[in-house]
């Protein structure tokens with residue numbers, strides 16, 4: 001996505017952004033069109049549990065992705081994890097990480 005740096009107007013296509021850069025923004029006449037690097041912060045991702053609520057990523061204490069939860073299923077899904085996995089980066093791992101055969 002592109003946007004006019006002067007008035008904030010957004011452009012969905014490269015073509016319209018290019019036209020605005022060449023001929024001026026339709027709203028303000030500015031030619032400062034740039035790629036809109038802003039990542040939409042609130043992309044709605046419904047939770048897989050079917051609650052219809054927005055989900056969020058859960059990372060463990062080592063910033064390893066665990067799963068997505070919503071307010072409704074958070075407890076259920078995290079029940080299987082030991083509390084230290086979520087709070088202590090030095091938690092002990094049960095499974096050996098690599099094993100020589």
Ligand SMILES: [Zn+2]
Pocket residue numbers: 004005006007008009025026027028029030
């Ligand atoms: Zn503009």
Ligand SMILES: [Zn+2]
Pocket residue numbers: 047048049050051055069070071072073074
């Ligand atoms: Zn859920």
